[in-house]
Amino acid sequence: MKTVHTVEEVRAAEEALMARLPDGALMQRAVAGLVTVCARLLRESGGVYGARVVVLAGAGNNGGDALWAGARLARRGAHADAVLLDPAKAHAEGLTAFRSAGGRVVSVDDGVGLRSALAQADLVLDGILGIGGRGGLRGDAARLAALLREGRTAGAVVAVDLPSGVDPDTGETPGDAVAADHTVTFGTLKAALVVDPGAAAAGTLHFADIGLGPFLPEAEMTVLDDADVAALLPDPGRESDKYSRGVVGVLAGSAQFPGAAVLATGGALHGGAGMVRYAGPDAVATEVRERWPEAIAGPSPDAVGRVQAWTIGSGLGDGREDDVRAALGAGLPVLVDADGLRWLPERFTGPALLTPHAGELSRLLDVDRSAVEARRLHHAREAARRWNAVVLLKGSTTVLAAPDGRVRVNPTGTSALAAAGTGDVLAGLAGSLLAGGLSPLDAGSVAAFAHGLAGQRAAAGSGYPSAGDVLAALPAVLRSLRGPVGGG
Template sequence: MDLNNKDTHAYALLHNAYVVNHIREFEEPLLRAGVPLMTQAAAAIAHVACGVLASRPENRPRNQRIVVLCGSGNNGGDGLYAGAILADKGFDVCAIAVGATLHDGGLAALLQAGGKLFHLCDFFDTPDSCDGSIEGHIVKSTPAEAVELVSRADVVLDAITGIGAQGPLRGVAKELVNAINHSEAWQSCTQSTDRAHMQCDCTESPRPSVIAVDAPSGIGVDDGSMPGDMLAADVTITFGALKPCLILPPACFSCGRIIVVDFDFPLHTASPVARAMDADIARKTIRLPQHTDSKYSRGVVGLITGSAQYPGAAVLSAEAAARSNVGMVRYLGPDRASNMVLAQLPEAVLSPGRVQSWIVGSGVPDTDDAYDTQREHIASLLKRYTDDAAGTDLHDVDTVEIGAAGNNDPERNDIPSSHHGSATDIPLCVDAGALSLLPQRVSGRVIITPHSGELSRLLKRYGETVTAQEINAEPYRWARRIQQFTGSTVLLKGACTIVVGPDTNGDIRTLTVDSATSWLATAGAGDVLAGVMGALLAQTEAMTDSNSSTPISTVDIAASAAFIHGNAARAAAGMRPWSLTEHIRRYDKNVNFQVTQPSTIGQPIVASELIGSLPQVVEALFSDSVS
């Protein structure tokens, strides 16, 4: 795969997610030309099912019972044809119909191959094609019997709904999926939703492996929401292109490993709604040192972080920045925090001077209840980032009267001259307490890094009343909304982080970053992320100064910081680096279907441990071990 060319089909197939309307546009001419897409899809599903069966724990000696949950649309048709292929191979296959009808051809094929059908609907309409020869192979069943069948299966194909799903599962489909999730087989398996931990820890009585056909039924295909009951998958086999739900939270946590069947869709003709972040993008944000370098040319980060109340955030953000490949860190803050920074990082410079990026707000109180000098300084800096402040020289930060030290750094003029620019020239990241100081409207060069609670408060300022819980249920929707309100680049923190903002052409670009581990949900992790962000912003600025590369969008830089941060957490927790290609694969005959993962589950970490891992994560970006 040519990872250097973002336009290649192979790259788009594994990274770019397209909405249902685009998928329909892609498939339409192929179907019109008579390309047997359903047959191809079914063959791939059957092959994947065989692989999954072969990879299941050996304490299930038969490993041959397959249940297909079928809806009445083409998704059900895929499942039925796949069931027919598997029945032909000698597996014990039955389908469970949740609707009043089924795909005619698919059902006929299944029955002819020796499969059975159980239907749950009182008004099931047996197709004419199913004549008397298959009598006894179509059986009316109850939900309880269906759950029993499912529980005794080795593999379940979830073919209830695909891209034709409308809203949450309803009727019999909802009832069945709900009952399966509450069945003993499912309840006895505790499964982490962290993809890296994904393994069934009940080896004595493993539940069936679930293969979702195209997408797990019941999830919001276009927006990654989970509006109701759904069956979490171990593997999702998807057709033609990634769907947004496969990479957007929260749905992405219920999709398992993803296998994409290539139908040669002209992917380059449509804009993806979201893209999966990978090491290749992160690598481009690292400026390797050169023999002509000075500390200034490698990037200088300015931090207005920490406070008298939370001085630890100053240490974490400053050290994380210093360890993420920059020449210098300037820290500006109250005495207590400054002293702590200096004790931990004697290399830090505590005087004002020129910087190539600003990080503000980590560890700063978020209200003006008590007077705080940091808030005052940040407010004064942020004023220059409002639309009407364009043209202000931001390099003379000493005029902002930040910190106790007022001496000019004699070497400050070593910062490249291109940085005598306007207000939006120095990229800035607004974190934590500074979010409440954000001007109404800023440029895309301003990154905001809220978690859902902070985003809830921020949205209120723009007239939207939405709780953190509601944001967690639809993070993509709310990340886009705040991006539209503010104009900024938005990094919405979460187990899968979403980054939305303008690309270098001004078009909105969304990246999802899935490298984190749930061990990362710990105090101070956000301060470390802010430091990494500052370092990447400063060094990409330094790259632009030396004209050594094409411009990198702020979205990519923000996503890269989250990616590196996530992998640092994984390293600190003793886990392997996250790998996109391990998680999302193109279908071919040799694709690996392993459901359980031998990787360690990792161990608890504290935020300061991430910092020590940052240099090795940066180094690993340039080796082949991360992708």
């Protein structure tokens, strides 16, 4: 599991650790991690000796890290230029070290010198600002970020701690931000690096351990890995039968969208539930049974028999409000997706997982879709609090927010999932995990993780996978995460 901490938590841990270390030692640990990554990148493109490095240094410690790293690379034979955003406030020791290593300072006002240094650079260090950054980049900082965005350098852009201009705690970019190829981050992850649009601006992540771990609190925000997901997946023991493995009800699909019923039921059948009961119109139920003879079908939630959780909403269309209310009113764990989101209660009192995409969440919260895309974490959290439900916001970096403040960010997302019907598969899968006894946060995170891997696997097979391809890839993904079911 990877942990994500807030600026406030990082600052407190940094203070506690620094009190035990000689002056400047913590920064040198950070610089050592940064230089290791830069040297590796430069070796891949011809070597450190003779390489051209440009350091963009703001007035804080982020600029200090970058200047020290520039100094160390210069000592190993690189030509280093530094652009100081505020020469009077530049990190004094870092600048002295940079100069005595032979580094050259280029004025931020020397347009010609600046452009020529950037154009020739093999590597650009973005030390404009780190966790001290607030709001959109201002003045010269914004101008430099724009030059990098315009592709004025062919060199790799390496962000120090985080890409400048990305809000550390939210991943939002209120103004211009640096688009990095790599980011070397110190001590712990920040939301800026895992939530879009920040995550996209960070490029490839590298982690430098500076010994902060023992001083950091338990993280509210985490990123699960394979082992976490494997441990959460329900493991049907030898004694379990179809009922003890959980029965999931699927209220999805319509004459207009019968495919949604087929895909959601398919997702549910793969999620480990012992049985799937489908509720919907006869014609749709017939299609579901033809594709999945193992599913039980009936015309309404009341008619299909007992279940342990409901998946509600994919492709439901209009006129199903009574069915939705019946399923929601059964007092069981529920997953609500797509059209089901139109009929939410004021607040949930039992376990609930909502799975909107940005457009659906924007309608729920009555804000613009672009506002949701720009502030994904904020809006997912707001909806979680308002409905007392776990909110899984789909899209570029899927985030899950729980009403108690916990957040999980899914690391397996892929643009391959941007195809009609993939959300129906996810809804079925997550509902099945709910029926298997997982909490809404665990069911949602496990489903999103496996679904993302299935998307990647399907994309490797067919380039532009359909929802059916993603569904077909799920069993192999789940098998590789969990191992074979049934003690085999």
